[in-house]
Amino acid sequence: MLTSTNPGAFTAQSIPKSPRLDLVVVANMVEPGSRVLDVGCGDGELLQLLSETRDVDARGIEISRDGVNECVAKGLAVIQGDADTDLADYPDNTFDYVILSQTLQATRKPRWVMEQMLRIGKRVIVSFPNFGHWRIRGQLLWYGRMPITKNLPVSWYDTPNIHFCTIRDFVDLARELDVKIERAVAFGPSGGRVRFDAPWWFWNLFGEQAVFLLSRKH
Amino acid sequence: MSIVRIERDQKHSRAEIIRREADEPRSKLVRFGKDKPLKLDAGVELAPYQIAYQTYGELNADRSNAILICHALTGDQHVHNVHPVTGKDGWWDSIVGPGLPIDTDRFFIICSNVLGGCMGTTGPASKNEATGEPYGLSFPVVTIRDMVRAQAALLDHLGIDQLLCVTGGSMGGMQVLQWAVTYPERIFSALPIASAARHSAQNIAFHEVGRQAVMADPDWRNGKYLTEGTSPHRGLAVARMAAHITYLSDAALHRKFGRRLQDRELPTFGFDADFQVENYLRYQGSSFVERFDANSYLYITRAMDYFDLAGEHGDVLANAFRKLKSRVCMVSFTSDWLFPTEEARQIVHALNAAGAPVSFAEIETDKGHDAFLLDEPELFAIVRGFLDAAAKKRGVKAPK
Numbered sequence: 164m165l166t167s168t169n170p171g172a173f174t175a176q177s178i179p180k181s182p183r184l185d186l187v188v189v190a191n192m193v194e195p196g197s198r199v200l201d202v203g204c205g206d207g208e209l210l211q212l213l214s215e216t217r218d219v220d221a222r223g224i225e226i227s228r229d230g231v232n233e234c235v236a237k238g239l240a241v242i243q244g245d246a247d248t249d250l251a252d253y254p255d256n257t258f259d260y261v262i263l264s265q266t267l268q269a270t271r272k273p274r275w276v277m278e279q280m281l282r283i284g285k286r287v288i289v290s291f292p293n294f295g296h297w298r299i300r301g302q303l304l305w306y307g308r309m310p311i312t313k314n315l316p317v318s319w320y321d322t323p324n325i326h327f328c329t330i331r332d333f334v335d336l337a338r339e340l341d342v343k344i345e346r347a348v349a350f351g352p353s354g355g356r357v358r359f360d361a362p363w364w365f366w367n368l369f370g371e372q373a374v375f376l377l378s379r380k381h
Numbered sequence: 382m383s384i385v386r387i388e389r390d391q392k393h394s395r396a397e398i399i400r401r402e403a404d405e406p407r408s409k410l411v412r413f414g415k416d417k418p419l420k421l422d423a424g425v426e427l428a429p430y431q432i433a434y435q436t437y438g439e440l441n442a443d444r445s446n447a448i449l450i451c452h453a454l455t456g457d458q459h460v461h462n463v464h465p466v467t468g469k470d471g472w473w474d475s476i477v478g479p480g481l482p483i484d485t486d487r488f489f490i491i492c493s494n495v496l497g498g499c500m501g502t503t504g505p506a507s508k509n510e511a512t513g514e515p516y517g518l519s520f521p522v523v524t525i526r527d528m529v530r531a532q533a534a535l536l537d538h539l540g541i542d543q544l545l546c547v548t549g550g551s552m553g554g555m556q557v558l559q560w561a562v563t564y565p566e567r568i569f570s571a572l573p574i575a576s577a578a579r580h581s582a583q584n585i586a587f588h589e590v591g592r593q594a595v596m597a598d599p600d601w602r603n604g605k606y607l608t609e610g611t612s613p614h615r616g617l618a619v620a621r622m623a624a625h626i627t628y629l630s631d632a633a634l635h636r637k638f639g640r641r642l643q644d645r646e647l648p649t650f651g652f653d654a655d656f657q658v659e660n661y662l663r664y665q666g667s668s669f670v671e672r673f674d675a676n677s678y679l680y681i682t683r684a685m686d687y688f689d690l691a692g693e694h695g696d697v698l699a700n701a702f703r704k705l706k707s708r709v710c711m712v713s714f715t716s717d718w719l720f721p722t723e724e725a726r727q728i729v730h731a732l733n734a735a736g737a738p739v740s741f742a743e744i745e746t747d748k749g750h751d752a753f754l755l756d757e758p759e760l761f762a763i764v765r766g767f768l769d770a771a772a773k774k775r776g777v778k779a780p781k
Contacts, residue, residue, distance in 0.1 A: 220738065228743055235710060235740045236762040238770020242729050242741035252730050 182212050184354045185290050188374045189264055192288050192346060193217050197259035200224070200284065202246045202276070203266030207234035210241070222258075224249060247271045250279035258284040267291045268324040277340060281379055286345070290374040293349065295329030295367040313352065314371060330367040337377060346376040395612040398466065399499060399674045400515060404508050406501025407465035408433040408458055408494070411538050419496070419531055422524040429510060432535045433501025434493035437461050437477065438485035439780035440541070446777045447541045448483060448768070449532060450492040451549030451556035454681050455621075455673060457500040460492045461485070466672045475756055482765035487772070487779050488545065495556075496531040497523045497681050499674035506607060506674040517676060518604035525552070525688045529559045533567065546771055548572035548764075550753035551720065552681070555688050558728065561709065562690055562701045570708040570771040572764065574753045575717050577724035578698055578731070579689040584719060587627055588682040591620030595675045604676055617675045618666030625665045630716035630749035634658060691731075698731035705732070708774075710740040710767045712753075712760060719750040740767065 182190075186209045193199060195217045201210050204223030207230075213221045223241035225231045234241035246263075247270055261284030263276070268291055270276045280287045292314050293299075302310035309319040317324075328336070330349060337344055349357040349370025357370045366373070393401075411432050413419070418428035435458045440447060450460055450473065457464075461471040461478060477483040477490060494502035497520070505520040512519075536544070547560045547568050554576020561571045580588075595601055598616025602609050626634075638658040642648065645655065654660040694700040709732055713725035722743050732739040744759045746752045753760065771777075 222738065228745060231740075232742045232744065232759050232763060235742045236766035238766050238773070240708065240738045240740045242733070242739060243743055244741075252733065254734055257733075257736070 182208060184350065185372050185374060186212055186264065188348050188350070189262060189288050189290055190217060192374070192376045193219060193260050193262075195219065198222075198257070199260045199262060200253075200258045201262045201264065202250070202280065203263060203269070204234060204239075204241055205230050207237050207239045207241060209262065209264050210234065210239045211237060214239070246276050250276065250283065253279075253283040255282055256285060260284055260286050260288055262288045262290075264288075264290045265292070268294075268327050270326060273326045273328075274336065274340075277336065281340065281342060281377070285378065287342075287377045288374065289333070289377065290372065291328065291333065292324075293330045293367065293370050293373050294327040295331060296371045297368050298352075298371070300368075312371075330370055330373045331363055333373065333375065334363060337375070341380055342377045343380050344375055345378055347373065349373045394610060395614060395671065396607045396610050398671075399506050400508075400607055402466060402501060403499050403504065403506035403515070403674065404501075406433040406494075408435055408501050410434075410501060411535060413534060417534070419527070419534065421521055421527045423521045423527075425521045427496075427503065427521060430496075430503035430531070431501065431507075432493050432496075432503075432531055434458050434491060434535060435460060435462060436492075437490040438488050440489040440539075441778055441780040443778070444541055445543075445545060445775055446487065446772070446780065447489045447491060447536075447539075447544050449536070449544050449547045449560075450477070450483070450490060451528075451532070451547065451553035451560075452492060452495065453549070453551040453553050454624075454685065455669065455678075456553070457498065458492045458494045459500070460490070464672070467668070472754065475754070476761060476764060482761045482768065483548075484768075487777075488768070489780070491535070491539070491541075493532055493535050495528045495552075495681065495684075497528070497677060497684060499677040502531065504674070505604070505676035505680055515607040517607065520676070520680065522683055522687075523680060524684050525555050525559050526563060528684065529556050529563055532556070532560075533564055536567070542567065544568050545775060545777060546570045546572055546768060548574065549576075550574040551576060551750065552685050554720075555685065558690060559688075561705050561707065562693070565702075565705040565707060568707045569775050570710070570767070572710045572712070572767055573728075574712045574760070575714055575720045575725075575750055576711075577720045578691060578701075578728050579724075580685050580687075581724070585686045587624065587719075588686055590623050592679050592682060594619040594623065595679060598675075601675060604679075606675065612670070613675045614667075614670035617670045617673065617678060618663075620678060621669040621673075622662040622666045625662060627719045628749060628751040630718065630747055632716060632747040633749050633751075636747070637661075698727065699734040702732050702735035702737055705735060705737045708738045708740075708767075708771060710742070710763065712741075712763060713743045714748070714750070714752040714757075715743060715745045716747045717750040717752065 198220045201223040224244040231243040261280040299310040349366045415428045418426035494500040497504045509516045554573035557573040595616040598613035600611040601613035643660040691698040713722040729741040
């Protein structure tokens with residue numbers, strides 16, 4: 164299933180400043196000059212990175228008013244909207260890439276959102292925190308409590324994340340949706356990348372974050 | 382708050398002041414002769430006609446830094462200078478000026494009085510050359526599109542092919558959207574604020590109340606008051622009072638006035654303006670009639686009522702924007718019930734469907750529709766960011 168992670172494509176040197184690693188990984192999956200929609204774009208960090216380094220026509224949707232206004236003030240093309248409903252308004256194949264960065268777990272209908280993204284984009288990039296990472300498993304196992312980590316610092320009662328999944332869960336969803344996984348990257352807390360030839364169970368245990376590049380088979 | 386009335390120049394009647402400002406405005410002016418008629422949606426040609434306008438800042442060498450501001454129903458071209466009739470500061474001084482978001486140091490800013498207005502652009506108060514008398518109701522009914530056509534004629538006169546941005550709030554936003562539909566190639570970007578792609582039934586209804594108030598005033602004289610030397614100021618003041626309520630929110634009115642009494646401890650048990658809010662509205666009404674022509678009010682409210690961009694395009698709004706490549710940023714305010722966020726969202730969906738690069742920000746405020754005229758830091762940041770990005774994308778150089 165895993166076709167290639169193409170380690171050569173990962174060149175952090177090409178990116179100025181030092182943006183978050185997961186954003187760099189996502190940005191490097193995007194062909195320069197393409198049309199991109201970032202669903203749940205927050206304060207526009209990824210959009211800015213994409214516009215600056217990949218010369219893309221970048222658009223965003225963000226649910227929080229503060230996030231949108233910050234993006235617009237940065238000169239980014241972002242609209243206020245809810246991924247759980249508003250994706251239905253976009254025509255088919257509007258974008259080359261539709262990106263869901265660290266947002267999947269916060270949607271009410273992750274499967275529906277995925278289907279919509281695959282409809283309006285030729286390719287879909289999803290990055291998410293892996294709930295199957297050993298630290299998270301460890302916290303549940305040893306303390307019997309909902310895990311709190313550096314990446315997921317919010318208590319269960321305050322978190323916007325309502326649909327956590329593991330890398331293996333996500334691969335299962337990709338199978339169900341009958342999509343092709345063109346590329347996948349997983350990395351640990353220090354940014355060390357999980358070996359691309361490792362099996363899924365290994366990824367699931369040692370990848371704290373995962374990024375998938377998907378496309379429709381049909 | 383106490384009543385402050387604009388002291389009218391006692392030598393001249395209201396009618397004289399209105400006529401003078403309509404024909405010989407204290408403003409920049411361009412006159413188009415009979416050889417350059419303006420084709421109107423009503424199917425007639427208007428000629429001769431004139432456009433009164435103001436400019437701020439300087440046009441740069443490649444003429445790429447021009448921004449057109451479109452004014453609202455009761456606004457005018459005096460965006461950033463002392464108003465010649467009222468003596469008040471410009472209506473958008475908060476956002477237009479040196480170093481401000483619409484930066485007069487970097488951009489060349491144009492604002493013209495709308496067609497049908499009463500501050501120097503041809504309208505019902507202007508002299509009809511054929512008769513030597515003010516047009517009154519013989520002035521053709523104009524539309525938002527006609528207003529925009531007149532603005533395009535002004536740009537031709539100024540030698541500007543493409544605007545860096547066209548912006549405006551309320552009816553100004555309608556003109557911005559009309560620009561995006563009628564002259565998509567002439568705008569690099571568009572920034573409509575607190576506006577809609579059509580006038581709603583509720584808004585038409587409010588306008589009709591205002592028009593009826595004007596026409597019910599016996600001094601209106603079937604629209605011939607300027608010739609007869611009367612002034613339907615009572616009717617126009619009522620129209621303004623009713624409209625003004627719609628520009629504010631319940632919360633803003635309550636915060637400003639509550640149920641407080643005006644300069645008194647107890648109610649008078651009469652119909653004097655006991656409440657501060659009454660006093661405020663009376664002031665709004667009485668100051669408005671000193672600077673605005675009643676017939677202009679009828680014509681411009683009508684133009685807004687007729688506005689329906691989707692209607693021009695088979696009721697599919699996205700089709701209206703098919704040729705648009707310009708960047709658009711739509712802004713709405715949470716407490717604006719005259720042009721609610723839902724209307725803005727429909728425009729954004731249509732622009733998205735048409736593939737135009739669009740941003741949309743809803744600003745949280747309790748100030749209602751009028752928020753676009755007020756000190757709203759979030760609006761300022763958005764306007765600044767949007768214009769900066771547009772100027773950067775277009776490679777705009779500052780004037781020498």
